[in-house]
Structure formats: structure tokens, C-alpha cells
Amino acid sequence: MPSNQQPISLLLCALGGEGGGILTDWLVETARHAGYPAQATSIPGVAQRTGATTYYLEIFPVPTADLGGRRPVFGLNPLPGRLDALVSSELLETGRQITNGLASNAHTLVITSSARALTTGEKMVMGDGRRDNAELLSLVNTHSRARHVLDMAALTKQAGTVVSAVMLGAIAGSGLLPFARRDYEAVIGDGSGSAKASLRGFALAFDAVHAQRTQAAYIEQVLADEPADTAPQASLPEALRREFPLEVHGLMALGHARVCEYQNAAYGERYAERLRRVLAAEKTGDPQNLHGYRTTVEMARWIALWMAFDDIVLVADLKSRASRQARVRGEVKAGQDDLLRVYDHFKPGAPEFAAMLPERLAQRVLAWDRRRVATGKAPWALPLKIGTHSVLGMLALRGLAATKRLRPLGSRFQTEQALIDRWVDAVVRLSAMYAPLGHEVALCGRLIKGYGSTNERGKDNLLHIIDHLALPALDDPFTAEQRCKAVAAARQAALSDEAGKALDQALRQHGAPARPVKAQPIRWQHNPRLKVKAAARP
Structure with missing residues (x-):
């Protein structure tokens, strides 16, 4: 055994509830199953998406049987710049650990998910507070000797398991550790339904990372491109395509489809008419098109969002859609023979009811509520608990959603x-x-x-x-x-x-x-x- 043989060091980053501790136990048990010494420590994180729990592992790359009775000395904390592998289930968490100086372009293999779970700080910003994924991926590319980027959230959903199984498959597929694939799979097990789901997630990640290793050109594509959007793309009617410049088509197609779904085709035409006015004015102020119709492009986005404003009719429509029911069943992993009860809680107040009434009646309702507040009472509200799994509950929501025809009144x-x-x-x-x-x-x-x-x-x-x-x-x-x-x-x-x-x-x-x-x-x-x-x- 070389005298300078060093343990392989891994830092695992997982959000709350993602099974980071289970992943750590799996890796330690895999090392023992394969006959290698290993040690793990953990550092608790915080809740409400302001950080992650990290787990630090060291695995000695020489079988215990070859050590001649000697035992390696493991460290308790990662050394900055000397980390062999950084594994994270969320892209911003990967960036956080890199900015802490743990990863380096000389030693560190980075395995990260391209999926995002927005932090509390990102959600609190009045505007778009999301961190730029391109910047985070560039940070990964700069501070790693090699990297594997994959959408762990999508693989987890596809396998119907937890992300820790996907992370284990990615580690196994990277070839970093001296273990065979069967060593990992033996630790996961093959008996229960949860073990089968974990094996599916493990296999999906293993195959994805193995494909990246064998195709070097594909690695750069993964780093440069965001996960493909599998949602159906909206198409702009041919008449509007001929009328508006190409630069506007993408956002206008989405906006036009949104307002038409929100109300009707006439509402979509009202949206197009507003954009026509903006386009004509922009051509007047910028006749040489030096800015690529940027004002019309922005208005195509924001007009549609404003025109499709949230009200109780839209909420009822969204909560009673078949796609929503299917998503809920998928999230709780309910089978075809399982009974699932879903209760939705609403608390509409006087402004929500007044919004659906004609102006004169609306003002009377709002004035009545203001008089209540002036006497020291709380604003009026009607708490509701509707079982959307029941026929009556679903009929109530669909009936309210059908009143969108009366919305213009x-x-x-x-x-x-x-x-x-x-x-x-x-x-x-x-x-x-x-x-x-x-x-x-x-x-x-x-x-x-x-x-x-x-x-x-x-x-x-x-x-x-x-x-x-x-x-x-x-x-x-x-x-x-x-x-x-x-x-x-x-x-x-x-x-x-x-x-x-x-x-x-x-x-x-x-x-x-x-x-x-x-x-x-x-x-x-x-x-x-x-x-x-x-x-x-x-």
C-alpha cells in the first residue's frame, strides 16, 4: 500500500426531508459490504429552505483485508480545496458549498441537480428574486475538475421514490468509489415496494451519469442547457403571426393562449388589440427598429398576466381541474384502489364577493364591511372547507368556475x-x-x-x-x-x-x-x- 494513500472524501448536501441521512447510511453500508473502511459525520442545517444539512464521508480506497490489521485515520471535516466529491440535490446549495471554498478545479468532482427549490430569500423579493441558473452552472463549471449535472427532481418523480436514491445512483455511476453496482443495490434491498422504487431511481441516475461519462461532448450540453420543457407549446393564430413581428411571437403566443383560456376568444382579441397599439407606437418612436420591438415584447408578457388576474372564479377552476386531481394523487402516491380525500380551505371576504357584483351592489357590500371595521370588528369573511373528492364539493367548484361568463359584469x-x-x-x-x-x-x-x-x-x-x-x-x-x-x-x-x-x-x-x-x-x-x-x- 502506498504510504501517501489518502481517503476519498465526499460532502453530501440535502434539503429537509430528502433523506440525506439515509443516503449517508447507504454509502457507509455499501463500503462495508464491499469490504472498505468508511466513516461519516453530519452537520445539521436549518428549516424553511434557508440552508441544507450536510454529511461528510471519508472512504479509504484500499480493502480492509489488504491493510494488514492497520486502520486508517479519518477526518471529521472537509478540507477547503481538497474535497474529492461534492454531491447536492439542489443547484443553489451546490453554489453555496463552492463559495465556501470546499471545491476546487484540481480535485473536486461535482454531482448536482439542475432543479431548484426557491429559498425563503428568493421568495420574499417583490420582483423576480430567483438566482440565475446560468450563473450557478458557470460556478460549477469553473470550480470542478469534472461535473455531472442532471435533473434529480424529474428522475425522482419518474421513479416514484426519494431523491436520496437518485443521488446514490449518480454517485455509483460516476465511478468515483471502488464499489461495484451490485454492492450499492444489495444495500438498498429488493423486497419491499419502497426498495423497488429506490432501485428504479438508482438505475435512472446511474444510467444518466454513465451516459455522460461516455459522451464528453454531452457534458457541455448538460451544463449549458436547462432541462427541456415537456409542456405543450402554445401556438399563435396565423392571422396574428402575419400581423406581428417574429420577435413578439413567442411571448404573445403564451399570452394570447392564457387570456383565451381565462375568459374567451373575444378576450384574446382584446389582448391583441392592446398589443397592436403598442406596436404601432413603438414603430413611430423607433422607426429603424434599433431595439428589436422590446417594448411590445415586454407588454405581451405583462398585459397577459394582468388581464388574467386572480379571482375566486379562477381559483375554483384551477382546484377542480382533472390535472390537479391527478397531480395530487401522484404526490401522495395513491394507487388505483386507494381512497383519497382532499379538502380545500377557502376564506373569501367582502372584497372577493363584491368583485363579482355590478358596481352599485359592490359598493354597498364594501361600504357595509367598512362600517363593520369602523366599529372595531374584523373584516367579514366566510371560512369554507370543501371536500373536492366528493360529488357535491366538485359540483360546487365547477359551478363557481362556470360563472366566468358573468365575470365581465x-x-x-x-x-x-x-x-x-x-x-x-x-x-x-x-x-x-x-x-x-x-x-x-x-x-x-x-x-x-x-x-x-x-x-x-x-x-x-x-x-x-x-x-x-x-x-x-x-x-x-x-x-x-x-x-x-x-x-x-x-x-x-x-x-x-x-x-x-x-x-x-x-x-x-x-x-x-x-x-x-x-x-x-x-x-x-x-x-x-x-x-x-x-x-x-x-
């Missing part, structure tokens, strides 16, 4: 259309005058997101930016470029701070008034402990 539908037209009018006027300013106002469509108070706040911010930063440029064309920068700064501020303090500061810096303060009711709560103390006094 509701007060919210009319209000939303008026606000959309107000925004589109501003983009059209500004694009014809100064194309970059129109584009910045189009990007402000990102402010409209979520539901309830978040949605209302986004619309208020958008209209305030239009009225006080963008449209004043119409009266003073010499400041259009400055207005363009001001709108961009205000939009970024609104997306970075949900409370709106950053937006108010950006508005004041560019000579616009801060948003008006909205009145909020003060509710006094009785402390029951004070009554107990008073009763206990002599």
Missing part, C-alpha cells in the same frame, strides 16, 4: 380593464415620443403581482410612477432621458422594498411627491389576563 373586471388601459395608454404615448421611456414604463408591469393588499399596492405604485414621473415628460420633451432614468430607479426601488420606503425616497429624489399615506384602522384588543387579575383582588 363584475365590478373588479371593469376596474381592472380601466387600469390596464390607463397603463397601456401611457406606454403608447411615451413610446411614440421617446421609445426608451415607453420601454421603462412597460417594464413597470412587473409591479403587478400577487393578490389582495400586495396586488393593490403594486397597482397604486404603478399609477403613481406614471402620473408623477413618466407623463410629465410629455410637457417637457427635453427631460425625457432624465425621466427615463427616474422611472427605472423608482421601479427598482418598489421591487426591492415591500414597505415602500425605498420607493418614496426615490420619488422625492427625482422631484416627485411621495405616495399618499393611507388610513389604517386601529383595533384595540382586550387582555383577558387583566380581568383575571382584577377578579383575584380582595
Whole structure:
């Protein structure tokens, strides 16, 4: 045995509930089954998707029988830059460990999933807070001597198992450890249904990584390309394809299909008509097409999202679709002979009911609710528990979903259309005058997101930016470029701070008034402990 023989070191990263401890036990048992010394330690992580639990293994690459009674000395922690393998079930976790300096392009094989589970920090951002997958993959490519990237989430779902089995198959397929495939499979077992599912996941990952090893050119393709989208692609009607430039077709096809499904074909035509106005204005402001119809492309995205706003009709439709029922059965792994009960909880309030009523009736309902709140009561709401596995429950949801034909008569539908037209009018006027300013106002469509108070706040911010930063440029064309920068700064501020303090500061810096303060009711709560103390006094 060479005197400089070193253990093979692996760092395993798994999210909560993914079976990282099981994977560690499998690897240790595989080493013992194959006759090799091994040791494992773990470092607990945190919950709510703010980190991962890591497991550190060292495996001596010489069989115990050949050591002559000697025992190798293992380490308890990975050494920065000396790690032999980094295995992770989530792409951002891979990036975190690399930034900790554990991996190096001289020693480390990186096995990672290309799938993402968004962190709490990513979800809290008002705009699109997702980390760029391309940057993470570039980080993997730079700080590894070799790498295997595969969609472990898709393989796990395909096999009907847990991701730890897929990770084990990827490690086995990489050839890093001196074990035969049968050693791994023997540890997993072959008797129970869960063992069979684990073996399926193991085999899928083993074959995927083995194929990457034998095809070096395919490795670069995996790193460069995101997982293929197997969803059916929307197609744009031929008449609209001839009318709109090629640059717009992709997003417009998705947007047109979405609004048609949301309401009807006439609603899809209304969507197309709004885009026609934007396209005509952009051609006026940018006759040489120096920017590739970028404003129309952005509006194709954000108009569709706003026009398909969330309401109780859409929620009922989504929750009662056959595809949703199939997905739920798949997630809980229910068989054909299994009984599955699904209960959906709803709590619509006065605004949700008023949204479906004509304007006059809606105002009466909202006024009644405001009077309740003014007297110290909580806003009215109707808690509902609907069993969507039952005939009555499904009929209730499908009946509510069928009322989408009446949606245009509701007060919210009319209000939303008026606000959309107000925004589109501003983009059209500004694009014809100064194309970059129109584009910045189009990007402000990102402010409209979520539901309830978040949605209302986004619309208020958008209209305030239009009225006080963008449209004043119409009266003073010499400041259009400055207005363009001001709108961009205000939009970024609104997306970075949900409370709106950053937006108010950006508005004041560019000579616009801060948003008006909205009145909020003060509710006094009785402390029951004070009554107990008073009763206990002599």
C-alpha cells in the first residue's frame, strides 16, 4: 500500500426531508459490504429552505483485508480545496458549498441537480428574486475538475421514490468509489415496494451519469442547457403571426393562449388589440427598429398576466381541474384502489364577493364591511372547507368556475380593464415620443403581482410612477432621458422594498411627491389576563 494513500472524501448536501441521512447510511453500508473502511459525520442545517444539512464521508480506497490489521485515520471535516466529491440535490446549495471554498478545479468532482427549490430569500423579493441558473452552472463549471449535472427532481418523480436514491445512483455511476453496482443495490434491498422504487431511481441516475461519462461532448450540453420543457407549446393564430413581428411571437403566443383560456376568444382579441397599439407606437418612436420591438415584447408578457388576474372564479377552476386531481394523487402516491380525500380551505371576504357584483351592489357590500371595521370588528369573511373528492364539493367548484361568463359584469373586471388601459395608454404615448421611456414604463408591469393588499399596492405604485414621473415628460420633451432614468430607479426601488420606503425616497429624489399615506384602522384588543387579575383582588 502506498504510504501517501489518502481517503476519498465526499460532502453530501440535502434539503429537509430528502433523506440525506439515509443516503449517508447507504454509502457507509455499501463500503462495508464491499469490504472498505468508511466513516461519516453530519452537520445539521436549518428549516424553511434557508440552508441544507450536510454529511461528510471519508472512504479509504484500499480493502480492509489488504491493510494488514492497520486502520486508517479519518477526518471529521472537509478540507477547503481538497474535497474529492461534492454531491447536492439542489443547484443553489451546490453554489453555496463552492463559495465556501470546499471545491476546487484540481480535485473536486461535482454531482448536482439542475432543479431548484426557491429559498425563503428568493421568495420574499417583490420582483423576480430567483438566482440565475446560468450563473450557478458557470460556478460549477469553473470550480470542478469534472461535473455531472442532471435533473434529480424529474428522475425522482419518474421513479416514484426519494431523491436520496437518485443521488446514490449518480454517485455509483460516476465511478468515483471502488464499489461495484451490485454492492450499492444489495444495500438498498429488493423486497419491499419502497426498495423497488429506490432501485428504479438508482438505475435512472446511474444510467444518466454513465451516459455522460461516455459522451464528453454531452457534458457541455448538460451544463449549458436547462432541462427541456415537456409542456405543450402554445401556438399563435396565423392571422396574428402575419400581423406581428417574429420577435413578439413567442411571448404573445403564451399570452394570447392564457387570456383565451381565462375568459374567451373575444378576450384574446382584446389582448391583441392592446398589443397592436403598442406596436404601432413603438414603430413611430423607433422607426429603424434599433431595439428589436422590446417594448411590445415586454407588454405581451405583462398585459397577459394582468388581464388574467386572480379571482375566486379562477381559483375554483384551477382546484377542480382533472390535472390537479391527478397531480395530487401522484404526490401522495395513491394507487388505483386507494381512497383519497382532499379538502380545500377557502376564506373569501367582502372584497372577493363584491368583485363579482355590478358596481352599485359592490359598493354597498364594501361600504357595509367598512362600517363593520369602523366599529372595531374584523373584516367579514366566510371560512369554507370543501371536500373536492366528493360529488357535491366538485359540483360546487365547477359551478363557481362556470360563472366566468358573468365575470365581465363584475365590478373588479371593469376596474381592472380601466387600469390596464390607463397603463397601456401611457406606454403608447411615451413610446411614440421617446421609445426608451415607453420601454421603462412597460417594464413597470412587473409591479403587478400577487393578490389582495400586495396586488393593490403594486397597482397604486404603478399609477403613481406614471402620473408623477413618466407623463410629465410629455410637457417637457427635453427631460425625457432624465425621466427615463427616474422611472427605472423608482421601479427598482418598489421591487426591492415591500414597505415602500425605498420607493418614496426615490420619488422625492427625482422631484416627485411621495405616495399618499393611507388610513389604517386601529383595533384595540382586550387582555383577558387583566380581568383575571382584577377578579383575584380582595
